[in-house]
Amino acid sequence: MANDNFYYDRKFYVNGEKPIRLNDFPTDYTEKYKDEDDAEDRIADIIKQLNKLQYRLYAECKYSFLIILQATDAAGKDGVLRHVLRGINPQGCQVHSFKSPTHLELRHDWMWRHYRALPERGMIGIFNRSYYENVLVTKVHPEFILNENIPGIESTDRIDRVFWDNRYKDIRNFEEMLSRNGTVIMKLFLNMSKDEQARRFLSRIDEESKNWKISPADFAEREHWDDYRLAFEDMINNTSTPYAPWHVIPSDHKWFSRVLIAEILMEKMASLRFITPEVTDEMREKLKGIRKILEKELKKEK
Template sequence: MDTKTVEVKEFLAQFDANAVIAQPGSKIKLKNFDPGYTAGLKKADVEGALQIGIDRLAYYQDILYAQNTYALLIVLQAMDAAGKDGVIKHVMSGLNPQGCQVFSFKAPSAEELDHDYLWRSFKALPERGRIGIFNRSYYEEVLVVRVHPEILEKQQLPPEAKGKKIWQQRFEEINNFEKYLVDNGILVLKFFLNVSKDEQKRRFLDRIDQPEKNWKFSTADAKERLLWDDYMYAYEDLFTHTSTEWAPWHIIPADRKWFSRLTVAYFIHEKLKSLNLAYPTVSDAHREELLKVKAMLESES
């Protein structure tokens, strides 16, 4: 048996998937999710496992694209420097670009503010047969907007839409939105890359100390860090209210990049595998046409 295959099996055997899933209907506390969790493994223990995972994702993506029935929406949320870009770069590196699309959601434009907050997300949904990745998402509307009330004040909403129940209302709207997607064959996988405050500090300092990484850091990142506790409270509340049976939250330990990438790849692989995907079959008439074309090609001199 191939050594790398053994290593992957060892990872799967030791990895407790429930340890990183925000159980639907439960009150979620991030203190119960260790950012440094690695299932007792070291990086050397799973050498080559990620590449095998990427190869498997490519295999299932090819069938997903050909079948053209389902779509997969991957939602990535995290604090700054948690590794979202790295997950996209490394985990999705083997996918066919024709069947994969990435959207990074920044502050809403003037046009987007003239619409409801889910409008731009609807526009960016993956087509059937494709994998869509949201680098940040509509969840910013119950995170950044909640931590910064001045943003809500600038949104062009009627007064009654800015009441005390706005966050509960948005949780319900998001749950309904995701249920609608899943019911229509657009599956939703949600990942929160759970980096510790100490590890974020280390990565910030690394970005400052290395000139080639300076572009990754801005003073705004440091200012948001000052609001860490506010963000943790907002995250816990959204996990509690939006981790559902049809779209549970996966709280991925992110202090070790190799582990977070491998874990995200694992869950994507398991989701695609669960669909029992198959290449389309052709009718007997179509098959007859193909055989005629084959005979014509083989008869060419």
């Protein structure tokens, strides 16, 4: 069992105290795990704990969990959802995959559609991509900002450093407000190498059953790899805080990213020490009365 602060020791945790460079974070790290089977055994153990913790999270109804997944194409976000959360009660979990904003969504501020999808108390919410796309895709393609019809932004020439600084500030303020009100925010960046992305794209092309998972548009975005890396760095450096830190997850090996994320989630949930609501003496007496009534009903049935 890892110690309570294992993800601080592993240096995957970014608290925003000093700038980071993504090139300093390994993409192919697997720590103590020998292979996928070794990691799968660990995930199976963690899932049992997560099931218990989710029950207590729901019963206490004081906190909510927001898990944000960001990554380049083919980094394994969908696989994380399937493997790490497979033992969680679906009634206590909400998954939102944000695509390009609709016409209605563009008529609102850029955070509107995400605020509406936040998990309520007692629930786990997963954002498969999130409002961070508004400082990632839009930073690589600033022309997309024009679709938002923001006053004073009539051309990309008006999208300067101050514009992006304000967006980062909006995100920090938004997440601080959520944190103060009981939403625990876990932000996970799946850090994959360019070579590994090429291998996964080839796999999607070579296996007909995976052809639907890749398009010419995905390949076209690969040409902006360096721009996206800089955008991810800026994102992490400007929005990683003690109340909403980023975790940079080595993702060249999908099985390792899954077990690492599972461990981070389990230890964070366990650290909150959920308290199951106590039943009052008055309620216990009422339950005793209900029990007697139910026992009489069962005796009649016999």
